[in-house]
Amino acid sequence: MDTGTHVVMGIGLGGMATLDPAIGSNPSLAHAVMLATLIGSQAPDVDTILKLKNNAVYIRNHRGFTHSIPAVAAWSLLIPGILYLFFPEASFFHLWLWSFIAVVLHVFVDIFNAYGTQAVRPFSKKWVALGIINTFDPFIFLSHIVAILIWYAGGHPGFTFLGLYIILAGYYGLRIFMQHQIKQKLHEKYGDIEEIIISPTMKFKQWRIAVKTKSSFHVGRCMDGKLVMLDTFNRVPVPDSAIMKAAKKDDNLSAFLSFSPVYKWEVDTYKDHYEVKFIDLRYRSKGHYPFVAIVRMDKELEILSSYTGWIFSEEKLQKKLKLGSV
Structure with missing residues (x-):
């Protein structure tokens, strides 16, 4: 999910935690638990900082190890461990429990996006992406905002957010049913x-x-x-040619291929260079496929420049390739 949705979910968990009598009757513990759920709801996305390096590193690693089983265990100990230094009177068990719930919920809801996570790592590096919920779902976000406003107006936070999550469980079930119907129609259309x-x-x-x-x-x-x-598009196998072998050594193209399950490819020959392009077919927008990987090589198959990411104009593409020159 997007950062904003993870934030409101962290608030929601902190509010629901007040159903526990030990938390509901102790304002200091409730405050510490709220910080635990807020931090826990964001912690797995610390790898977003990789985008500052380059798109290839970000695509290959975002929602990877930081969303894995070992990382969930690590976040669940690190967050309460740090908070306990500032709230020594708080119950470490409650800080651990709600940090754990917040981190698990973050990874769990990300699985339902089309991007997915490597949630079952280290047992498998397979990306788990169910494609049920958009990265930003207006209903999920706005329903949290409404629940927060009810809390602000004097409603009981625990019962308010418990009710919300019961509703959202039904919403997820409805989305799963809708996707199942689409798959049935596709199987009827294509044999x-x-x-x-x-x-x-x-x-x-x-x-x-x-x-x-x-x-x-x-x-x-x-x-x-x-x-x-x-x-x-006709499904044409990627050739085992010298040009393609050289292109696949590029980090940007390698990252693209590790991420994209369905794509078409092109090889263009120019007077002084080759251009290899891979186009992800999942993100068609206004007749255009904006998520690409492009590698330019000279006639000796040395990489001149490359790029992977979102491109919506030829001008932007040329600028990115120029910046990617080696």
Whole structure:
């Protein structure tokens, strides 16, 4: 989820913690637990700082190890350990428990996005991405804001947020059912499906769709329960050529391939260089596929420049490639 949603979820957990008599009757402990849930709801996203280095490092590592099982255990001990230094009178057990719940909830809700996490690491480095909830879901965020306002107006925080999370459990169930219906319709339409990738949008009844069959990629949307298929591409294997082998050594392209499950590729030959482009088919927007990886090489197959990330104009692409020159 986005940072704002994780923040309001941290507040919600802190409010719900007051249902515990030990916390509800102790303002100092309640304050410490609120800090624990707020910090715990943000801690796994500390790897966002990797974006300052470059997109390749960020794409390969964001929501990776920091969302893994060892990291969840580490955050759950580190956060209460630090807070206990400032609140020595607080119950370490309660600080640990609610830090643990906050971190687990953060990782859990991220699994439902299309981006996903490596939540089962170290047992597997597979990305778990269910594609049920958009990174920013207006209903989830705004319902938390309403609950916070009810608390501010004098409502009981514990029962307010307990009620909210019961409602949200039903909301998640509804989204799962909606996605299941879309998959059923796709299986009826295409008989040789190997993989279906469904990405939710901020609009409740609109979903992005990418379908991988034995011979083709199909890209479309589901709008108000109706499939609208927009593009079809022949599924052409990536060649085992010298140009492609050289391009795959580039960090930007390597990061793209570790992240994208469905893409098309192009190789263009110019007078003095080659250009290899990979295009992610999951994010079609206004007839354009903005998430790409591009590698430029000279005739000796030495990498001149490369880039991976979001590109919405040729001018921006040329600027990024120039900055990426080696």
